[in-house]
Amino acid sequence: MALLLEHGYHGLGTQALLEAARAPKGSFYHHFADKEDFALQVIDEFMRHVHAGLDQALGDTRRPPLERVRRFFEMTKESYKKEGYLGCLMGGLGQELAGTSEVFRRRIDRCFAAIAERTAECLEEARQAGDIPADSDPRRMASLLVDCWEGAALRSRLRGSPAPLTAMLDFYFRSAAGRSTA
Amino acid sequence: MALLLEHGYHGLGTQALLEAARAPKGSFYHHFADKEDFALQVIDEFMRHVHAGLDQALGDTRRPPLERVRRFFEMTKESYKKEGYLGCLMGGLGQELAGTSEVFRRRIDRCFAAIAERTAECLEEARQAGDIPADSDPRRMASLLVDCWEGAALRSRLRGSPAPLTAMLDFYFRSAAGRSTA
DNA sequence: ACTTGGGACTAGACCGGTCGGTCTAGTCCC
DNA sequence: GGGACTAGACCGACCGGTCTAGTCCCAAGT
Numbered sequence: 263m264a265l266l267l268e269h270g271y272h273g274l275g276t277q278a279l280l281e282a283a284r285a286p287k288g289s290f291y292h293h294f295a296d297k298e299d300f301a302l303q304v305i306d307e308f309m310r311h312v313h314a315g316l317d318q319a320l321g322d323t324r325r326p327p328l329e330r331v332r333r334f335f336e337m338t339k340e341s342y343k344k345e346g347y348l349g350c351l352m353g354g355l356g357q358e359l360a361g362t363s364e365v366f367r368r369r370i371d372r373c374f375a376a377i378a379e380r381t382a383e384c385l386e387e388a389r390q391a392g393d394i395p396a397d398s399d400p401r402r403m404a405s406l407l408v409d410c411w412e413g414a415a416l417r418s419r420l421r422g423s424p425a426p427l428t429a430m431l432d433f434y435f436r437s438a439a440g441r442s443t444a
Numbered sequence: 445m446a447l448l449l450e451h452g453y454h455g456l457g458t459q460a461l462l463e464a465a466r467a468p469k470g471s472f473y474h475h476f477a478d479k480e481d482f483a484l485q486v487i488d489e490f491m492r493h494v495h496a497g498l499d500q501a502l503g504d505t506r507r508p509p510l511e512r513v514r515r516f517f518e519m520t521k522e523s524y525k526k527e528g529y530l531g532c533l534m535g536g537l538g539q540e541l542a543g544t545s546e547v548f549r550r551r552i553d554r555c556f557a558a559i560a561e562r563t564a565e566c567l568e569e570a571r572q573a574g575d576i577p578a579d580s581d582p583r584r585m586a587s588l589l590v591d592c593w594e595g596a597a598l599r600s601r602l603r604g605s606p607a608p609l610t611a612m613l614d615f616y617f618r619s620a621a622g623r624s625t626a
Numbered sequence: 627a628c629t630t631g632g633g634a635c636t637a638g639a640c641c642g643g644t645c646g647g648t649c650t651a652g653t654c655c656c
Numbered sequence: 657g658g659g660a661c662t663a664g665a666c667c668g669a670c671c672g673g674t675c676t677a678g679t680c681c682c683a684a685g686t
Contacts, residue, residue, distance in 0.1 A: 272454030413595020
């Protein structure tokens with residue numbers, strides 16, 4: 263739900279949520295145990311979207327692996343644009359809730375790890391193909407990419423512009439192709 | 445105030461705040477117009493600290509400019525450690541409030557821009573000294589560094605570990621020295 | 627030197643509103 | 657007739673913020 267991204271967890275009241283969904287409270291608490299459960303399920307659905315995007319971008323084996331990785335992030339950038347540059351839901355909830363909720367902290371970290379893991383597989387392909395240095399560490403490179411992406415997404419949100427995302431990807435892929443991170 | 449970083453803006457209630465400060469409500473609303481004003485002043489104080497850190501790290505002209513930049517971030521990493529890896533206050537508030545408050549959105553973006561600007565000056569020195577390619581764009585490089593740092597800080601917070609910060613800095617400085625971002 | 631007036635600040639009772647969540651009644655459909 | 661679901665009144669707690677009363681301290685007035 264975009265409301266969660268826009269207002270944040272604490273900033274989104276049940277009333278506003280219900281009004282936007284045009285649903286009464288009874289329905290909400292029939293489907294969700296509580297507000298936390300709701301947010302957790304939103305995260306689940308978000309991650310299903312992300313994995314679908316990864317399938318689409320990374321699974322296109324006609325392209326070279328490095329290009330597939332970049333394409334995933336370019337697609338994500340495109341979806342940010344559609345939402346009006348609100349950044350990433352995981353980044354938003356992660357920052358807001360990591361300090362108070364172990365449940366969210368762990369969950370969101372696992373989400374990032376999952377994205378990085380799939381990216382790492384593709385990077386390993388690139389390494390074997392010789393598109394990145396042989397002594398690169400794909401896991402490390404992938405984690406780094408996801409982390410930096412999140413930072414660029416925050417800045418993109420603050421500025422209402424895709425520029426930080428583009429700059430970050432340009433730098434990363436130019437550097438990755440030429441240097442190792444072992 | 446660390447409470448703001450830990451709980452977030454909406455997550456930090458006036459009551460909890462007052463108890464922690466051992467101050468009655470009257471005092472609080474004597475010193476601050478409202479909760480927003482309080483947070484804004486916390487940001488101001490935070491930025492004074494940051495600028496002091498920049499003075500200390502970047503002003504040490506005995507070291508080469510690139511090393512000074514890295515030192516600033518290493519120092520920041522050290523302060524994150526002392527706080528128990530809660531990441532960056534600007535990143536936290538930025539993510540939480542950018543969607544609903546133009547005031548905070550603009551303010552926080554300006555803070556990042558200020559840090560990047562001072563970093564850029566030092567990077568320009570590095571460029572002139574030949575420590576980074578002559579066709580590098582220091583402004584772009586600095587903004588990128590700050591953005592990626594914020595992403596690594598979020599991940600560091602989620603994992604309770606400095607590893608993402610270190611990995612990011614290693615990658616950045618290795619790449620910056622060898623390639624251009626013009 | 628003592629009084630006294632007033633701003634800075636402390637102190638917390640109090641306010642309406644909204645929060646997340648529960649409950650009961652009713653509807654729909656198999 | 658009985659579960660799945662809708663519907664919204666209702667709940668106590670807590671929210672951010674106001675208000676009045678009182679304390680402290682220092683400067684001006686005599």
